[in-house]
Amino acid sequence: MTAEPHEPKSRGYLADAASRLAKRKLAMVCLVILALYFLIGLMDFIPAGSELKGQVEVKRTLLDRLAHRGPVIEKDADTGREAPKPYVRPSLNRPLGTDIHGEDVLWKTLKACRTALTIGILTTIIAIPLAVLFGMLAGYFGGIIDDIVQYVYQTLACIPGLLLLIVLMMVMERGVIQLCIALGVTSWVGLCRLVRAEVLKHRESDYVQAARALGAGHFRIMFLHILPNIGHLVVISFTLRFGGLILSETFLSYIGVGVKEDTYSWGQMIRQARLELVREPMVWWNLVGATVAIFFIVLASNIFGDALRDALDPKLRN
């Protein structure tokens, strides 16, 4: 029996990275912004009772409960019928006014967080395993496996990205999940290339040779030895791509192949806003609401991603 050796107090890799990250004030601010978006998105997943809308019972979420403001009802002078008033100007009471259907724009903007976050996260969940698995197989085994993987991703990369997305969406019908699958298929290529190149570097390094000499199998070496050493790259590329995915949703929905019209998303809001600027008087709040929302989440994920890279990448330490 040997006594547990008394270790001097030292910080592990993750604790070290976290403490370095915590020193970056701007990164922390961005983390808080991202957390806010996540909170709003999460609130839209939590059911909170239902509401009678005419004859139909509509389910409401916690977000609706907290932030929903009904339309301004206006009585038509000629017919006497009551209808929601479109394009109510922003006021203190209603910071972003209402859209063409009389819906509150601020509420729509918040509601779209759910769509954007679903797209960012689900696409990543689809793309990362694909990229890591194929990248590691190609880099580690080389030879024919490497040729096949390289062939697949080079072929995919040859098709113009926007076009591949449009055609995939046409095959699968429109919708949030389908959009995630299409974006996943088109976005794993870059990460796969990166993982493959890194694994190539690690394959002949001393620690891998040592593991091999001790009799570790291929998969043990790949997933228990090499993967932890390149894991930070996966995390970094995920945070840096997150904003790009949200931007992709906006323009795909804009040209009419993204999410359906009745889904709340920033792309759909910008699509509505396309001709609103030239109206008299100008309607700017739809465009500004969506753009500001996109801007801050993309900005926060970019800055936080940069800080994360500085903290996690062993080469950039100090």
Added chain:
Amino acid sequence: MFAYIVRRLLWCIPIILGVCLITTLLLEAAVAPEDRARKELGGKHVSQDQVDAFMKQEGYDRPLYQRLYSTMRSLLTFQFKRSIKRQQRVSEVLLQSMGPSLCITVPAFIVGLFLAISISLIVAYYRATPIDVAGVFVCVIGMCIPVLFYIIVGQYLLGKVWNYFPAYGYVGGLSVARFVAMPIVIAVIAGLGGSVRFYRTIVLDEMYQDYVRTARAKGVSERRVLFLHVLRNSMIPILTSVVVHIPFLIIGSMLLEEFFGIPGLGNVLVRATLEFDYNVVQAVVFLSSIIYVLALLITDITYAIADPRIRLG
């Protein structure tokens, strides 16, 4: 070097075949042959007989593998079919639309590259000062604004505020500048943030090399170090990263052309996809895949030429 190029060119063949196969299969999966025939015939009042006759005429009634074979053969022999929507040969459509695309992409590319390199040199010269911080900050902000916002605001400015330039459309000849000015400006602004940040990292990487320290030790002025020594060496990675974009200038920008009504290749491609004009889509994807593999090859060769340490094997 010669053997390497030949090997790479041979490697292009299966890739281009694969691209043709994937696009054909995806387009088949998107719309069944009969629906496709109906869409191409247009009009809502088309009898079943007409559809059948059209399908027979275009060969849509044949089994999948035969249609695949005929599509691939027409692509690989460059005998493109005709565009059914436009009643034109696809090759004519392509030739017509290259010009407008180039009118936007070439000036945008040159101006963008020049601006990005100049700005990145300036921020690198003032590194770790407020000018640098502000520059990077503006770049990051520029990267985070969706291109759609630039486009909508740009169109608003053109259409409502200035009234001098037309907001939409295209006319060839000398007056072309009035139509392409705003798309060029937007293309430059939208791309500037990302490239400045990228080039700044490259320039800063060079700044800490040994030869820079040597030059400073010899008493060379900071300005001379930057513009003579650092600029020349950082041009290698910058230019090689830029070469890959040059062939794509022909394809144009799908988003900008679509929104500003410029009849370029990008616009043709998006329209054709949304209108199910498949012969056009297949031809453009085929050409762009050739362009892509060649661009990658040219990039690798320029790397080897620009940096003698790299040997292609």
